[in-house]
Amino acid sequence: MEEDTDFRIRFSSLCFITDHVGFHGTIKSSPSDFVVIEIDxxxxxxxxxxxxxxxxxxxxxxxxxxxxxxxxxxxxxxxxxxxxxxEVNTLVRCSNVDQNRQSGSEREETINDGTSQGEEEKVYLLGSLLDEKTNELLNQFACDIKEKWNSKSELTEASPEFSLGRILDKKQRAILHSAIRQKFPFLLTVGKNSEIVVKPNLEYKELCHLVSEEEAFDFFKYLDAKKENSKFTFKPDTNKDHRKAVHHFVNKKFGNLVETKSFPEANYNAGNPNIVITVRFREKAHKPRKRSVExxxxxxxxxxxxxxxxxxxxxxxxxxxxxxxxxxxxxxxxxxxxxxxxxxxxxxxxxxxxxxxxxxxxxxxxxxxxxxxxxxxxxxxxxxxxxxxxxxxxxxxxxxxxxxxxxxxxxxxxxxxxKGNHFDIVIRNVKSHTNDSANLRERILEAIENVKNKGFVNYYGPQRFGMGRKVHTDQIGLALLKSEMVKAVKLFLTPEDLDDPVNRAKKYFLQTEDAKGTLALMPEFKVRERALLESLHRFGMTEEGCIQAWFSLPHSMRIFYVHAYSSKIWNEAVSYRLATYGSRVVEGDLVCLDEDSDDEHFPNSKVHLITEEEESANTYSIHQVVLPVLGYNIQYPKNKVGLWYQEVLSRDGLQTCRFKIPALKLNVPGCYRKILKQPHNLSYQLREERDSDVKAEGSHIDEATLSLLISFDLDASCYATVCLREIMKHDF
Structure with a gap:
């Protein structure tokens, strides 16, 4: 692989806060040299x-x-x-479905399961909740709509409406809404200031062009019932293009409520299989601390x-x-x-x-x-x-x-x-930056004590951005923030200069945009890539198709790329801040008032803007200074650093960015991060290791190499590689 020069330039330009010399060494020679244990x-x-x-x-x-x-x-x-x-919407997972699909009678049970006894009672109550005349007019309105549809005559441009009048009782209105939709799934009910208005459901009519009216009727009853863990199954279908059209319709119209999946019917013919489309409700999400008793x-x-x-x-x-x-x-x-x-x-x-x-x-x-x-x-x-x-x-x-x-x-x-992470690290082949090794032990001691007392610049580590890759995670995040969904997908699937199955599959995709063919090449363990490709095969390589493809990844994965961009800008910001003002706390800086806080997610109320008087009095220390991580709910420093943020956002085309991506259901509020951090419980040990080398003439010599065993704890979101960089004064 070619050297990632852009990445090395990016990290070699970052600052140090200490002034010792440092030393050379090799980290991560093997996984066992770098042990990370989470601290609860x-x-x-x-x-x-x-x-x-x-x-x-x-x-x-x-x-x-x-x-x-x-x-x-x-x-x-x-x-x-x-x-x-x-509104918060959460998608429910599709369980592994038995390949033995349901017979006709079983299918009817599945559909009927969508309407509970309580829903049937609501339909029965419809007559008792409405007076006789209103009930008759409602039935007539429903019949008129169906007759016009059955005669294939178009409805007037202004969709006809029927008002049930004002109903003051909220519970009664809720029962009426559900009862009408259960009895007449081809109708919609809309609330207007305690008034219930009934309209024709044009989405019902549109679905009738794709499936039988019986299926459309049952499907909309299923939708209104909203019974958890229930499912609806359309009739078996051998036409792939027709199934694709049904998938598109349901996902486009009701994607926030349900999800669809295709499965082979039992005892199908392998040459011409019957496939059934199953619809499941997406599970409702509940925000923390606002959950109902139920x-x-x-x-x-x-x-x-x-x-x-x-x-x-x-x-x-x-x-x-x-x-x-x-x-x-x-x-x-x-x-x-x-x-x-x-x-x-x-x-x-x-x-x-x-x-x-x-x-x-x-x-x-x-x-x-x-x-x-x-x-x-x-x-x-x-x-x-x-x-x-x-x-x-x-x-x-x-x-x-x-x-x-x-x-x-x-x-x-x-x-x-x-709370953080504990690290047990072995740094092998430790050497001085110069040929003088006489004072190596003293330099190691000086470096460790210096960082132990003064701390290190709290950069996000190189692993957050995909070190050694052609495309870094922050580049994908920037494309997502600019709503360039197709570009983001192509960046995600950009191959490295390696001849292996994964990169051959990615190269094939960029050349052909053939998602199905790429799936056949992509190894099974590349779960993210395969999920994305399956979605692209289903929805196409369009802007909308790429949006659906990003939804094939969990929320934590999607937002990871956006956070990577924010992290890159934060790294650049702290370098600019230290280069401009050094270790002084100056007017317009932001400081954290909660000295015990190790968390990045403290509220704006804990962030204080430094005044001219406070700068003169040296009221605060550099260890309290924070910089914002980009988002919609942050404030910027009121000095040159704040202007720098605006210039960078303008440079990247994000002048008007609100750090919300509605298409992907992503909101990025932002947070604050201390510019300096210190390791805790730091200990170390120097150890000599001897490797036996064989000369050409057969004689043996022992060469002693020095290894450094170092252990320390770091607060959450701190990087051990960044701490080691400060200790060793060496970019990895």
Missing amino acids: EQGQLINKATDEPVCKISEILPAPNNFAKKTKLGFPNVSFEEGSNQ CQERKVIYTAFTLRKENLEMFEAVGFLAIKLGVIPSDFSYAGLKDKKAITYQAMVVRKVTPEREERERKRERERKRKGGGARSTNSHIYLDWTSAGLQTGDLSVPGQRSIHCATTNDCLRLGQL
Whole structure:
């Protein structure tokens, strides 16, 4: 691969805050040289007492020639962040559906399941809620609409309406809305200041052009019933283009409410299969701290566990687990992302999976290996240490395992819900920046003590941006912020200069835009790429198709790219701030008033603008200075740094950007980040290692090399590589 010169220039231009000389060394020679252990909110290491995992689930990556079958991902969670005034909608996952599809009678049971006994009672109450004349007029209005449609005559431009008059009782209005739509699914009801107005449902008529009226009638009854965990199935269909049109219609008109998926019917002919389209409701999202009593009483299974992964990207690990356990990536929640080339331990929570189910998966894995399935050749591993099912607020533990604490009201983890991370790092082949090695030990001691006392510049680390790649994650984020959806997809699928199955598949796609053909080439473990390609195959490489493709990724993955752009700008901003003002706290700077806060997400009320008097009196220190991470709910410094932010946004074409992407249901409020941080509990040890070298004539010599073993804790969202960069004065 060609050297990523742009990336090296970007990071070599970043500042240092200390003035020692530093030293050279090699980090991440192997994953075992870089161990990361999450620290929970109570300050406890998340891994258990022993380093050995409870079970090894699988070696994750297939061999290069092990190409994929269809990835079972379903749809991810999509939600507005807390604080948005818009309605929150969450997509429900598509469970793995049995290939034995329903017969006709079973299909009718599925459809009828959408209307509960309570809904039937509402229809029955329609006559008692309306007076006899109004009821007759409503029936006549409905008959007139159907007659015009059946005669294929067009309705007048001004859609006909029928008013039921003003109904003051709110509950009575709600019952009437539902009762009318259940009895007449081809009608719409609209509320206007306590008045109920009935109109023809033109979407019903449009669907009747695609499916039978019987199916349209049942489908709209199903929609209005909104019964959780129910599904609706259209009649079997052999015409792929026709099925695609039905998918498009349902997703375009009702995509926020339901999702669709195609499955083969039972005993189908492989040459000309009957395919059925199944519709499921997307699960309703509930904002934390605003849940109803009914929502609190609803029991959803959550299982907390410790994930140990080695030499594996976080998103790939989640994607693999999702396939293995029959759920989707958005069913997993976690407090933070972890390094790839490392051994990492972190807390995770998964919805709708019990430890018993995981145990069955382990037994299947052992049985597969016993029968000769064998382990696949790879250097990547994941391990699971399950701790409890039915997660509730409080500590969870089982004998012999360290407890995991989850304190969120919705029983899942959120990003940032951790105190920090503990690092055990080996720096090998330590050398002086010059040939003088006499004072190397003193220089190492000086460097460590300097950073321990003064701290380091709190940059976002290179792994956040995709070090060594042609396209960096912040470039994709910028395209998304500018609503350049097609460009963002192409950037995401840009290949590296490597001849392997993944990059050959990406290269083929950019040359042909053939999503189906690319899917056949893309290996199974590339879960994100396959999810995106499946969606592009379904919706096309158009602007709207690419929007749908981004929705195939969970919310956490979509917003990751936008955050990467904000992180890049923050790195540049802090470099400009230190180059312009140094370590002085000047008028117009922003400082955090809460000295105990280690969290980036403190409110604007905790951020203070420095006055001229405070600058003169040296009221605040450089360790309290913060800079905003871009978003819609931040304030900028009132000095040269604030002007710099505006110039950069203008440079990148974001002068009017509100940091909300409605098309992708993404809201980015922004936050504040301290420009300096310090490691905690820092300790180190120097160790000599001897490598035996063989000369050409056969004689042996021992060369001693110095390794540095260093351990420390960092607050959440701090990067060990950035701390090491300050210690060593060396860019990685």
